[in-house]
Amino acid sequence: MNIGILGLGLIGGSLGFDLRSQGHHVLGVSRRESTCQKAVALGSVDQASLDMSLLATTEVVFICTPIALIVPQFEQMIAYLSPTTVVTDVGSVKAPIVKAISPLWDHFVGGHPMAGITDSGIEAAHRHLFVGKPYVLTPDATTATAAINVVEEIVRSLGANIYHCQPExxxxxxxxxxxxxxxxxxxxxxxxxxxxxxxxxxxxxxxxxxxxxxxxxxxxxxxxxxxxxxxxxxxxxxxxxxxxxxxxxxxxxxxxxxxxxxxxxxxxxxxxxxxxxxx
Amino acid sequence: MNIGILGLGLIGGSLGFDLRSQGHHVLGVSRRESTCQKAVALGSVDQASLDMSLLATTEVVFICTPIALIVPQFEQMIAYLSPTTVVTDVGSVKAPIVKAISPLWDHFVGGHPMAGITDSGIEAAHRHLFVGKPYVLTPDATTATAAINVVEEIVRSLGANIYHCQPExxxxxxxxxxxxxxxxxxxxxxxxxxxxxxxxxxxxxxxxxxxxxxxxxxxxxxxxxxxxxxxxxxxxxxxxxxxxxxxxxxxxxxxxxxxxxxxxxxxxxxxxxxxxxxx
The missing domain is CATH 1.10.3660.10 (6-phosphogluconate dehydrogenase C-terminal like domain)
Incomplete structure (x- = not known):
């Protein structure tokens, strides 16, 4: 699969390592050129760009930005996506994000991997970060079943323990x-x-x-x-x-x-x- | 020196190991026969007894009982001590103990080694428990200087860091x-x-x-x-x-x-x- 990662910090960078090692083609977008270069050099993504148009060919996108940027970045990004692209996020609070994105995108599944460590940034990213960790998914009644299945399968492949619940x-x-x-x-x-x-x-x-x-x-x-x-x-x-x-x-x-x-x-x-x- | 230890738990037992290894003769008193036997078998004390009269020949006594027993055990013990015997305790609260004992014994120095670990009992006692740990001493205006000096010297020999302050x-x-x-x-x-x-x-x-x-x-x-x-x-x-x-x-x-x-x-x-x- 072509998988996009928007935001190449600890979580986004670590996701990239695991997804690439499973054979996915990983496309990263960051706000900093230096982060793009590092992510490619470290092997966390196949390609990286400042430009969201890189995500046009993706089937799934993980939004891994700081929480305040998740909704605004999503709103910018949708211009480039096909309507069946599955979108998920890794924000540590779910209700305000789901409330904002869900009405705009029925292929959106809220997510929260509980894999935080003290370090942050692409330099701290590493393989197998999610193994044995809880990973919460918060689809709602309007979420396309196909989207839930795709995200679940990827999350399961990371070795994480999946929990479903309402955002609240x-x-x-x-x-x-x-x-x-x-x-x-x-x-x-x-x-x-x-x-x-x-x-x-x-x-x-x-x-x-x-x-x-x-x-x-x-x-x-x-x-x-x-x-x-x-x-x-x-x-x-x-x-x-x-x-x-x-x-x-x-x-x-x-x-x-x-x-x-x-x-x-x-x-x-x-x-x-x-x-x-x-x- | 002949040193007494009243109460052979984690703190008392550990004190015994260190004091014996410095060549002191260590006499232990416990409320339980089985603890007396264990303390001698483990090498924490030279002799042990249920009977406080064992402490008659000591120059220094460490009271290492649970806090509620420190004052009542001291009151029982003084009948056996010579008036120049130095007494100290290891209770984790100091004002009520100093207030009760100080008027009765000018060779009493309140003490608190901050060396607690999760385990307790003579089985958990071990050498070098106090090395690098804080050890608070709370003498007051009535405490005999000689008593302070003796306790300080022993505490220093344990490798602990000594702090002086008022009990309050x-x-x-x-x-x-x-x-x-x-x-x-x-x-x-x-x-x-x-x-x-x-x-x-x-x-x-x-x-x-x-x-x-x-x-x-x-x-x-x-x-x-x-x-x-x-x-x-x-x-x-x-x-x-x-x-x-x-x-x-x-x-x-x-x-x-x-x-x-x-x-x-x-x-x-x-x-x-x-x-x-x-x-």
């Missing part, structure tokens, strides 16, 4: 396990540095070990990514934050009222629930 | 970097499992990856330890929780009001502050 369900799920943790974790760091006794602050910095390291990790991550999550998944995230605040207040009240048995029950319950998420 | 400063510092993270992290798990759509909950469980894993880790830990922290460090922890709630509300309000530039500034600030704690 996806966004609520990732608000719990991906976007809420960023805000929870960032607030932890913000609280610690608000300590007004410089001796205590310095001591806290010296004594911090693995517990603080792990709990604060995602709150110390890429701020642009954090803002993007909040912007695109605002409603679900606010709902999660409200629920979280309620649970935090419950724990605080138990400590305030010295209800140690109840506190132990709560901590036991969260300890028991965690393996369902992480194992 | 220690407790505030650990409430930020150790006790608050447990409550923050447990509340994250509690919030996630409150999701009422079973499809969304299941999806969240399937999609959770390293971000959720790290942020939820300490909230899924030993519930008894969590309750102990809250009980013994209640005041400092409540203060930290109150400040944390304020920082969480600030972030939530920025998202609510779509103040994206301000949100990016906050996330940037926490990203910049984190390395002071973890590097």
């Amino acid at each position: 369900q996806h966004d609520r799920a990732v608000s719990w396990i991906s976007h809420l943790p960023v805000m929870v974790s960032s607030s932890l760091i913000a609280a610690c540095i608000s300590e007004t006794d410089p001796d205590v602050l310095q001591l806290a910095q010296k004594l911090a070990s693995s517990g603080f390291r792990d709990t604060s990790r995602v709150g110390g991550g890429n701020p642009e990514l954090g803002v993007m999550m909040a912007q695109y998944n605002r409603q679900a995230l606010l709902r999660s934050l409200q629920q979280y605040r309620h649970n935090l207040d419950e724990l605080t009240n138990l400590i305030e009222q010295e209800k140690w048995t109840d506190l132990e029950e709560k901590l036991t319950a969260t300890g028991k629930a965690r393996p369902d998420f992480v194992e | 400063q220690h407790d505030r510092a650990v409430s930020w970097i150790s006790h608050l993270p447990v409550m923050v992290s447990s509340s994250l798990i509690a919030a996630c499992i409150s999701e009422t759509d079973p499809d969304v909950l299941q999806l969240a469980q399937k999609l959770a990856s390293s971000g959720f894993r790290d942020t939820s880790r300490v909230g899924g830990g030993n519930p008894e330890l969590g309750v102990m922290m809250a009980q013994y460090n209640r005041q400092a922890l409540l203060r930290s929780l109150q400040q944390y709630r304020h920082n969480l509300d600030e972030l939530t309000n920025l998202i609510e009001q779509e103040k994206w530039t301000d949100l990016e500034e906050k996330l940037t600030a926490t990203g910049k502050a984190r390395p002071d704690f973890v590097e």
Whole structure:
């Protein structure tokens, strides 16, 4: 197949490697000439261009741009595509994207590979990035069945685990396990540095070990990514934050009222629930 | 020196290994006969007994029991000690312990080695546990200088990094970097499992990856330890929780009001502050 990749970063570049190794002809489009050259030199794509017309012969296109560009780039791109070209994206929030693109393109299937790593860019792209990772697809009632089948087959060939759900369900799920943790974790760091006794602050910095390291990790991550999550998944995230605040207040009240048995029950319950998420 | 260890768990047992290898004569006391036998068989102590009178000849005693037992065990023990015996403890909260013991024993130096690992018990004890780890000492104005010097010398010989501070400063510092993270992290798990759509909950469980894993880790830990922290460090922890709630509300309000530039500034600030704690 001729497969297009619009946006040659970590995800787009890694997709290219795997698709080429399966014998597909991969055509890449980037906004930067230097990225095009790198992608070809590394062997991630067969051809690359700044010009979207390169995608005219593709049967499938993966949109792998930053989330803010997915809809505008799609709108630019459709002028070059045949109406049966299957289009999918890899954006980490799905409802606003599906809502914008689905009415315009019945061969569009929203997608989200959960394969993020800390590094980014074409230099970080590598083979087998998606093996054993979740890959969510969010077709809706108007999506052409043929399009779903094509995307599913490609995703399966990457070795990813496919999950189907509604875009809104996806966004609520990732608000719990991906976007809420960023805000929870960032607030932890913000609280610690608000300590007004410089001796205590310095001591806290010296004594911090693995517990603080792990709990604060995602709150110390890429701020642009954090803002993007909040912007695109605002409603679900606010709902999660409200629920979280309620649970935090419950724990605080138990400590305030010295209800140690109840506190132990709560901590036991969260300890028991965690393996369902992480194992 | 004759050194006593009261409580032969991970910390007490590990201390024994290091002190013996330096040529000290180590005398262990445990509440369980089987632990006494294991400690001797493993080579962590020279002699062990259920009977505190074994400690009569010691020049220094480390109290390494669970925190709730430190003060009552000390009160039982003093009948057997000479008044110049140096006593120190390894409890993870310092103010209540120092407040109780200091008036009774001017050769008492509060201590807290930050060398916890997930495992516990004499079976988990091992050599060099304290190397490169922080070890806080909290003598007060009434503590005999000779006692401080003796404890410092031993702690230095373990390879630990010594910090001195007031007991209250220690407790505030650990409430930020150790006790608050447990409550923050447990509340994250509690919030996630409150999701009422079973499809969304299941999806969240399937999609959770390293971000959720790290942020939820300490909230899924030993519930008894969590309750102990809250009980013994209640005041400092409540203060930290109150400040944390304020920082969480600030972030939530920025998202609510779509103040994206301000949100990016906050996330940037926490990203910049984190390395002071973890590097």
